[in-house]
Amino acid sequence: MKSRAVLRPLAASCRYKHGVLLRRSGIRWASDTWSAGPAQKAGSDSVHFPGALKSKFTSTMRFQNPAEENAMPTYRIMDADGNIVDTTRDPQSASDDEIIQWYRTMLTVSIMDLIAFEAQRQGRFSFYMVSAGEEGIAVGSASALTPEDVCFLQYREQGVLLHRGFTLKEMMSQLFSNKDDNGKGRNMPVHYGSGKHNVHTISSPLATQIPQAAGAAYALKMQRLLNPNVPPRIVACYFGEGAASEGDFHAALNIAATKSCPIVFVCRNNGFAISTASIEQYKGDGIASRGLGYGIDTIRVDGNDIFAVRAVMLEARKRALEGDCKPILVEAMSYRVSHHSTSDDSFAYRAKREVEEWKRRDNPITRLRKWMEKKGIWDEDKEKEARASIRKEVLREFSAAEKVKKPPVRAMFEDVYEELTPETRAHMKELKRIIEKYPKEYSGISEYEGGLKSLEE
């Protein structure tokens, strides 16, 4: 609707004094956001209420019952035995070498999980979260992104980081909170971040990243408007189905739609939020059904099918950037094979047999392996060699990271604001004085790079 200027002088008492930087004093102009909606036409069979412009009138009273609707279908390309079932599409759209690399990345996540889980049990670092069963969602979706795209993660997307080039050394540095940690030792283990790879540091409060991701996507859109030389970019935002119950999820999808943000929301629906099964999390048709309510293009995909995840993500990215941009919602279905974290024993709330059936029958690593073996690009020898070499590499980085000094104690005080405040400087000085006065109480300071000296001005 074209905007129409409405000239309406304000009452004299409201007229502003001369000098205030207003476009025109005393006059209010209508703008795009004020354009009047169409009036209800006599005899029309459709609604023109401003709140729902395309609804048709009906004389039949009917409450729409979600239980009577068909559940949204789950898209897949490859079945659980590695057979292609969507023959209308080239399942690969990537070279054999690339696919083998995806497989190795998923294996790396899986093997690292085993080693890190055990290390936490040995008390070598404080916490760990495994992503078993969900490696395909992370790697498949990441393979559809460009290096310039921006990622906001929850905490079970290690595969995204690895695929984008985050190294095992960087991961181990974060887990051990050593001096090479990007986060300078401030975050719990698995809260990775990388400026180089455009992955924002993970934070623990659930769903907070979702509206942030919408805002970041709006920024990317604006920056391209300002400078057409900037390549088209999207934001990929990941969260679990439990986090989707937070108010921030609602906030984000709504504003992403109304502001037409180039973002793909990826929901990992693995059936559990710690001990809470999905049946206690929502009553509707999963998370995907909500996307339509916000006016967001939505698809549900088999999260154990890396080809389907990738194809969906490629298409979602393309659509997000079309025209004036728009958000897309992808719900990737999977099963959390692991405990929630090293602080959780999931057999307290679900049957062990259920987990083992998922492990054995269908998981993203097994499925891709079957496909590769059918295609003849993988075999038992390659599998053994890959597992051995990955394990060796993980253990090497593990051992190296464990020996590295912790960050300087100074890092405890820096980056709260851009600059140190006088108050913080006084606190650093006081901490230094206390450590000097009671050296035996703080003897561990020698493990921190620079020791006590790092607290000097």
Next chain:
Amino acid sequence: MYAGRRLNACSRALKPFLQRRYASQASSEARLNKPIDFKKTAVLHQSQNSARTAYGLSQDAPVDWVNLHGAINASLHHALKSDENVLLFGEDVAFGGVFRCSKGLSDEFGTSRVFNTPLCEQGIVGFAIGCAAEGMKPVAEIQFADYVYPAFDQLVNEAAKFRYREGATGGHCGGLVVRMPCGSVGHGALYHSQSPESLFTHVPGLRVVMPRSPSQAKGLLTASILNSNDPVIFMEPKILYRAAEEFVPRDPYTLPLDKAEVLKQGKDLTVISYGQPLYLCSAAIEALEKEIKGLSIELVDLRAIYPWDRATILESVNKTGRAVVVHESMYNAGVGAEVAASIQEGAFLRLEAPVARVTGWSTHPGLIFEKFNIPDITSKPMPP
């Protein structure tokens, strides 16, 4: 409740006379608690030369007679014009905002830079953090400070900690500014009167700033948007939006976000406050100095609520030996508590009397009791 909030806000914006009647709380027999005479108070620049002198300008520098919302509008206009990364959004900002602070801006800069968001405070702040994380300078408006709490998690757990947790990745949301009207307005009751600044002062990583006047607001807001690389909570005393008018330099300028300002020199007592109560403090000081010959009271505007300017406050109190802290929000754990504790630590040997606090009582801002709750000229400090 939201419908009531909207109705109340629009009603106030459109019915200035009605508001003026409500705003007048003083009874006809009152001798001390007369309405603030904004045309005479020393807190405002009543003459062109007063403004020029204060901001170090030449005698021919242009100055305009501006109220608070006009000064904020001027600052936003300058920011939007001088930096393409600046965005302004929130509920109802597109048509000019319920207090007219964004009047004319969406017409001039377009609805991709000045726009309405859906009605959701946690969404507004989360969205703004994401914009800032990618290098934009979003100015997010929360329509009333009373409604910032749905965004508390985004501000405290996210905005304040963003740079710290990102560490060496270099990520931060330093371009973020969150503006909100705050403080009593005569008839705002529970949800249009609050002054929650002390809640944000307990959060390392956020700057909290409150201006006292149009010229202060213009400089502080411009600095917050264009110069600061830390997230800023910018609180605007809404009773001053149209009441406080003064001469303001026309050209853009900035003010420091971490410095208090001594408004009046004195040698017997230091009075510390910020925002709207400064006008009451000024009137009270005038009344006292008239009543007690030779009395000389120093008045300090804290301005930077956190990180705050301990050095200026302690210098003043070490000179006078006595201190009173005044604020509208309630007594327990208010800004006055932090200031008083710091004075006790930093000026202990000089103090001639306990630090006094004059604040709102420990209750909610009930509608018809505002006159008895807000500190006024007769308010006496709590006995220790």
